[in-house]
Amino acid sequence: MSSQDAGQPxxxxxxxxxxxxxxxxxxxxxxxxxxxxxxxxxFNPLPLAPEELKTEIGRLVHFPRLVDNQDGLFFLRGRDAxxxxxxxxxxxxxxxxxxxRRVVRAVKYVPFLRGLLVTGSxxxxxxxxxxxxxxxxxxxxxxxxxxxxxxxxxxxxxxRRYLCCNYYLSVAHLGLRRRTPYVAREALQTRPIYGADSCxxxxxxxxWVAEFFPNAHGVAKTGPGRDSADERKRAARCLSGGLERxxxxxxxxxxxxxxxxxxxxxxxxxxxxxxQTVPQDVMExxxxxxELRFHALGHEGRIRREFERHKVVPTFLGYHGxxxxxxxxxNEEIVLGIPGKRVIQDGDVVSLDLGCTxxxxxxxxxxxx
Numbered sequence: 001m002s003s004q005d006a007g008q009p010x011x012x013x014x015x016x017x018x019x020x021x022x023x024x025x026x027x028x029x030x031x032x033x034x035x036x037x038x039x040x041x042x043f044n045p046l047p048l049a050p051e052e053l054k055t056e057i058g059r060l061v062h063f064p065r066l067v068d069n070q071d072g073l074f075f076l077r078g079r080d081a082x083x084x085x086x087x088x089x090x091x092x093x094x095x096x097x098x099x100x101r102r103v104v105r106a107v108k109y110v111p112f113l114r115g116l117l118v119t120g121s122x123x124x125x126x127x128x129x130x131x132x133x134x135x136x137x138x139x140x141x142x143x144x145x146x147x148x149x150x151x152x153x154x155x156x157x158x159x160r161r162y163l164c165c166n167y168y169l170s171v172a173h174l175g176l177r178r179r180t181p182y183v184a185r186e187a188l189q190t191r192p193i194y195g196a197d198s199c200x201x202x203x204x205x206x207x208w209v210a211e212f213f214p215n216a217h218g219v220a221k222t223g224p225g226r227d228s229a230d231e232r233k234r235a236a237r238c239l240s241g242g243l244e245r246x247x248x249x250x251x252x253x254x255x256x257x258x259x260x261x262x263x264x265x266x267x268x269x270x271x272x273x274x275x276q277t278v279p280q281d282v283m284e285x286x287x288x289x290x291e292l293r294f295h296a297l298g299h300e301g302r303i304r305r306e307f308e309r310h311k312v313v314p315t316f317l318g319y320h321g322x323x324x325x326x327x328x329x330x331n332e333e334i335v336l337g338i339p340g341k342r343v344i345q346d347g348d349v350v351s352l353d354l355g356c357t358x359x360x361x362x363x364x365x366x367x368x369x
Contacts, residue, residue: 021056027043034086037054110154113151131161133164136167138198138199168293181212322338
């Protein structure tokens, strides 16, 4: 019988281990999403065999009554509505996957596109009605801007909601440069939908993900779509192959250079619209055709979309020139810290302050972790 079963206080080390065990539950709760046993295992920071995890689960659901389990879904106590929410979002995600497959039928003809992975809420099967379908595109070396233009034109055809490609990566540089727990989770969570070979190489190029999620090996990386080498060959024999032959030589190099100059300005406009300047590393990577990222301060963009979805106004943004929607104060910063490039380290004290305005009423909430 464990100490908590006997009603006795548990040791600090045991408490720390159990809190780490529920990290996937805590993370998913931010997105109003309970987790399955498989997800609890795959995204767990503790190296556990599936059998060990099942043993720990019996203790988990009793650990100061923080976690509940319903129909195989785990969530924080008091969040009893989440299983129903997940069911609704499963249905919404299934509809979004059908649309994603339709998009791929056209996208597979884009020249120099070697792979496509679904990211974000749809990859997690947590998409709400109206959410964008986000993608990571794997492209032929030195043709990043050509693919960006082609997908941009297709986006106008399908709408941004169904084709939101916000990350482009050269197949010559598949190793992700930013190596944080957040990026590791996003990489592990992706689901290939086109270009099986290139997608497999992407996972092989990022073994460091296992440093954060040691149970990640062997996790099935599939999406509800059909993909094969023959599919790519058929496309190559048709429109895509012809365009690649035409744009593969000196003429294509000149077009790529021109697009880099013209579309590079679009990158600056995107970040400026989010109240930011392009980070130096983002611009350097884009100009070197290593990667192209279109999420200016990713959390900031997500927060603003939530404000828009609920039809409320961020109180802090623009107040006496304040550039963000949320105040992030770290350690010695007392209040009104401005989010930036600083990487939060273990042991840092972080205060988050968020305000919203609706019909003249202002609500404010703050949390220190």
